[in-house]
Amino acid sequence: xxxxxxxxxxxxxxxxxxxxxxxxxxxxxxxxxxxxxxxxxxxxxxxxxxxxxxxxxxxxxxxxxxxxxxxxxxxxxxxxxxxxxxxxxxxxxxxxxxxxxxxxxxxxxxxxxxxxxxxxxxxxxxxxxxxxxxxxxxxxxxxxxxxxxxxxxxxxxxxxx
Numbered sequence: 001x002x003x004x005x006x007x008x009x010x011x012x013x014x015x016x017x018x019x020x021x022x023x024x025x026x027x028x029x030x031x032x033x034x035x036x037x038x039x040x041x042x043x044x045x046x047x048x049x050x051x052x053x054x055x056x057x058x059x060x061x062x063x064x065x066x067x068x069x070x071x072x073x074x075x076x077x078x079x080x081x082x083x084x085x086x087x088x089x090x091x092x093x094x095x096x097x098x099x100x101x102x103x104x105x106x107x108x109x110x111x112x113x114x115x116x117x118x119x120x121x122x123x124x125x126x127x128x129x130x131x132x133x134x135x136x137x138x139x140x141x142x143x144x145x146x147x148x149x150x151x152x153x154x155x156x157x158x159x160x161x
Contacts, residue, residue: 030066037062119158131158 024030037058044055120132128138137144137151137158144151146160153159 025066027065030062033058033062033065119160120156121153121158 037055040055040058117132119135121129121137122132123130126139128136129144130136135147137146137160139145140150144153144158146158149161151158151160
């Protein structure tokens with residue numbers, strides 16, 4: 001801030017003896033305020049604990065006296081005002097596409113059929129026997145051989161694999 005005060009004072013001093021009352025930078029009030037400010041800054045710099053708070057009113061008076069009527073005068077900054085919070089809409093995430101529904105129903109049951117008629121021996125000869133389904137069973141010792149392997153007999157009933 002000292003540099004700003006020195007700069008204002010230098011601007012006022014360079015204006016020379018011809019003071020124009022229309023320009024506040026060249027006015028006697030501006031020079032007087034700048035002289036007071038520079039004297040106070042010099043004494044604050046030589047003091048062991050400089051106080052910037054004591055210089056602030058002098059700086060404001062110098063700025064007011066030198067720059068008050070200028071079009072580029074500093075605009076006082078307003079204090080912080082409460083502002084409403086920024087409202088950001090939530091991000092809309094489209095729903096995931098649905099996979100086609102796969103039926104997990106059990107397979108249909110087979111249609112009920114006729115009960116299986118047990119195979120029975122209808123007639124026999126020396127080489128084999130005939131069954132009621134029309135198949136021929138070859139004799140091999142005491143056993144009968146069917147189309148899928150050895151059959152067992154229990155009386156007239158046959159069990160073939």
